[in-house]
Amino acid sequence: MDGRKQRVLELLVEDYVNTGEPVGSRTLSRKYQLGVSPATIRNEMADLEVEGYLEHPHTSSGRVPSDKGYRYYVDQLLERPGLDRSLIQWIQDSYRARVRELTWFMHQTAKLVSDITAYPTLVIAPRVSDARLMELSLVPMRPGLAVLVLRMDSGLIESQTIAVPTELLGSDLAAMAAELSRGLHGVAVRDLENAIWRRLKGDLMRHRQFWEEMVQRLIEVADDEERVAVSGTRNMLNYPEFRDVDRLARVLGFFEKEAEIDRLVSGRSPVGIEVMIGAELPSLDIQDCSVVTAAYRVGRKVVGRVLVLGPRRMHYGRVIAVLETVSEELSRALEWA
Amino acid sequence: MDGRKQRVLELLVEDYVNTGEPVGSRTLSRKYQLGVSPATIRNEMADLEVEGYLEHPHTSSGRVPSDKGYRYYVDQLLERPGLDRSLIQWIQDSYRARVRELTWFMHQTAKLVSDITAYPTLVIAPRVSDARLMELSLVPMRPGLAVLVLRMDSGLIESQTIAVPTELLGSDLAAMAAELSRGLHGVAVRDLENAIWRRLKGDLMRHRQFWEEMVQRLIEVADDEERVAVSGTRNMLNYPEFRDVDRLARVLGFFEKEAEIDRLVSGRSPVGIEVMIGAELPSLDIQDCSVVTAAYRVGRKVVGRVLVLGPRRMHYGRVIAVLETVSEELSRALEWA
DNA sequence: AATTAGCACTCTGAGAAGACGAGTGCTAAT
DNA sequence: ATTAGCACTCGTCTTCTCAGAGTGCTAATT
Structure with a gap:
């Protein structure tokens, strides 16, 4: 594509971007000093249309860039303006x-x-199912409620309020969470569900149902964020x-x-x-x-x-x-x- | 307003709600068996218009409820449907x-x-500036980062990640937060800024700038939630x-x-x-x-x-x-x- | 060979004119 | 008090015309 044709395409795209109106040959030659007559531009435009860069909404209207025209403009002609x-x-x-x-x-x-x-x-x-869990804590609030805090290897930190068994004391809760955290360190979110089974022993086993549910929530928090x-x-x-x-x-x-x-x-x-x-x-x-x-x-x-x-x-x-x-x-x- | 007039207003509002088209006298009498002729309904509608319950988009179209008409409908005529x-x-x-x-x-x-x-x-x-702070904790994450967890008297719990001085150890942080939490227990959010001054002493004083900033964040979290x-x-x-x-x-x-x-x-x-x-x-x-x-x-x-x-x-x-x-x-x- | 002027042609969009229809308001009859 | 009948109004839909913008082609010019 020769220089003038490029120039015509460029100006046409820019004019259309600014005005939203199909661009005619006369407009183009008058608005920007191209040094050639509308007829010449018409010829160039006809060529560009045959090659698929421009489109005609109807016979008697100006031209509009096609997808291909925009693509060429973006890839070849666009100059990035600096920002204020x-x-x-x-x-x-x-x-x-x-x-x-x-x-x-x-x-x-x-x-x-x-x-x-x-x-x-x-x-x-x-979704970041391949993120890995780095750390997990449970911060006891009032009885029956705690805040679950997660840190992922990507550096993301997320927290959520969750329900806990009312019979668990705050200090127990924190200790159990710490144990679980050690056990699950480095496990990918998508593997958490499997991994949890092997970690549920000792004290943890006594509230098995709760921990299972918690892992569900944990996966939700880590994986299913807004x-x-x-x-x-x-x-x-x-x-x-x-x-x-x-x-x-x-x-x-x-x-x-x-x-x-x-x-x-x-x-x-x-x-x-x-x-x-x-x-x-x-x-x-x-x-x-x-x-x-x-x-x-x-x-x-x-x-x-x-x-x-x-x-x-x-x-x-x-x-x-x-x-x-x-x-x-x-x-x-x-x-x- | 007599019973029939009410009935006309009610049906008119309901028909208009369903169709979006101005409602004429004939439509009304044909669609719902009112037992009276369109002419009668026309008279009622003319009255309702004079009294301000109905409006005429233009001379030769059906009527539409006015604000006053809707208001009467909602206050007097509306029956609440049960839900499935x-x-x-x-x-x-x-x-x-x-x-x-x-x-x-x-x-x-x-x-x-x-x-x-x-x-x-x-x-x-x-905004709930009159909420009171019940509890505050800082959960240490990696060095320089912690999660701030708040519980308000309304029962709301909110948490946010915040930056902390890197030289503070996790255990110190938790201890200091606990001290602060005791000090600020029951303080209204709008008074936090003043209250904090009287609480900053001892260990806390050493990182005064941090704690001041933290209170700002705390107020934000509690007060300026989405x-x-x-x-x-x-x-x-x-x-x-x-x-x-x-x-x-x-x-x-x-x-x-x-x-x-x-x-x-x-x-x-x-x-x-x-x-x-x-x-x-x-x-x-x-x-x-x-x-x-x-x-x-x-x-x-x-x-x-x-x-x-x-x-x-x-x-x-x-x-x-x-x-x-x-x-x-x-x-x-x-x-x- | 490239460019340009000239001109007939095409198509859109705005506006005017007319037909249609829904709905009213009034009068007179029931 | 209610209703039938009827003239009238007004918005909408359709059709038609017309101006304007822009093209494509041809022939003339550089």
Whole structure:
């Protein structure tokens, strides 16, 4: 593809991203000084259409980029804008001096990114059955209630209130938990259910039913944490292409289908930024959208992804830049969470 | 208002609730055997309109209930339907055998109610600055990190990961926390900041900066918990009167404005079910909606409200019945959470 | 060979006109 | 007090026309 054709494609994509209106040859030549007449641009556009980079909504309207056109733009033409100093500061401040739990970070991040980009944002924490248990404690509260605290090898810490047999004293409870903790140290979450049998002896055996139930809860806590944080879905209303209520309903429906969301992130490359455009997306509900995702880590391990969803005419450059910074800062914040 | 007029109003409201179409005299007389001709009903309807119970979208269309009409219907005519045995079972099962934290219950409830009623649902936990601290522990995790666990007099238990000075050993930490816990027992959250000064002595004084910071976090945890759980906003798309995108946007915007939501619940009667219709609502964003709310308790204390929002032509009877059961079951589940 | 001007052609979207139908309000009869 | 009859109103749906934007093609120009 020669230089001028690239330039035409680039300008067309950018104009369409900004206006949402199909772009005609005259608009293109007048708005940006291309130094050639509309007729020339028309020819280039006809070529680009034949090659599949552009589409015609109908015979007598301007052109619109196709999935292939966006893809070429993102892969070849896009230049990443730098972010404002003040914006970077804002992002860093959002995480600073806070040590909280994963779910807090997830919500915070979803809100932050959707506020900055004005696109709906999801933050996903995939199931981590291969995480290993490092430590387990039971903190007695009033009789019959305790707080279960877990630390995983990924560095995640989670806690939950659970019921305990009322006849157990606080000190007994703590001691038994400590014994169990030693026994289960380093066991993968998915193996906990089997491993527990071999560890239940002595004092522990006397409240066997309770401990069995507790392990169920433990697995739940470690494995089945709240999976998705969503924010800014309302932004979808800003885009004229989604003022059609049925189309809108389909997209909003997508946000409530965990299975679809899972399908979107499973099998993604483990690190870095990835862009999916229109029909490249596995979910039918959002075929007329695009998605930009970024992985985030706890320690060295990728634990989840941040996911920005928008119309196909998305500000790819800016979204990518924001996600790079945010996923970096988020990972840094989680490193010692 | 005589019996027949009431009957006309009742049927009109119910028909409009079901169909969403303005109701004409003929429809009313044909659909429900009223034993009188359309002309008679027309006269009744004209009277009801003069008295302000009905409205005319335009001269040649059926009538629609006004706020006053709905209000009369809810206060005087509404009969509460019983709930299916199986539905009650479902609600109870949703809470059974789970002891979790408040936020989990909030999300669970929002989802449950929006699934049952097909209306957007909010669950609100008001700030509880007047709660008192019962117990505080610090569970050491790896060096530099611990889990802060709080128990409040309302029975709520909350926990959070926090950073601690790396030079403090786990056992010291626990001991110091225990001392602090004794000192702060029974102090109201809003007084914690002042109370802490008098308690910081001896060993505690040596890490004064840490403890000050910790109290800040403690107040945050106890007081500034996630405030609102929302579910089912997408249901709003099912109602033809909200297929207008701008109207829809205003309602969806409401869900993201905590201040507006606060205004809605503050000053409500502390217990029981309350219905607010159209212009009775303090928030401009939702003047064409209605809201049904129910209080829920932890122990004997009202700690929050469940809030169902829908178009003014809402199935009031059913929503009220569902909220009665749900708020009851939720309070029971929280009693020993 | 590449570019451009000119022009006929296509298609959409807005607006006007008209038919239709649901529902009313009034009058007069029961 | 109730009801039948009927003229009238007004919103909605359909059809039609028309302007405008934009194209594709051809022939002229560089």
